[in-house]
Amino acid sequence: MAVPKKxxxxxxxxxxRSHHALTxxxxxxxxxxxAPRRPHRVCLSCGDYxxxxxxxxxxx
Numbered sequence: 001m002a003v004p005k006k007x008x009x010x011x012x013x014x015x016x017r018s019h020h021a022l023t024x025x026x027x028x029x030x031x032x033x034x035a036p037r038r039p040h041r042v043c044l045s046c047g048d049y050x051x052x053x054x055x056x057x058x059x060x
Contacts, residue, residue, distance in 0.1 A: 025038065026038075026039060027039075030043040030045070030046060030048060031048075031051070032046050032048040033045050033046040033048070042054055042055060
């Protein structure tokens with residue numbers, strides 16, 4: 001079984017894990033209704049995308 005020859009320092013361990021941090025989801029504001037929505041997706045509250053009504057039955 002492989003055994004490390006020297007102890008991994010805290011700095012080296014933390015540098016290795018630097019990309020493990022979670023980032024929050026970026027939100028934009030819908031231009032039509034002002035509700036928060038994810039970028040490049042249809043607004044779920046009003047059904048608007050890129051200035052067009054794309055979901056039928058969703059009205060403000």
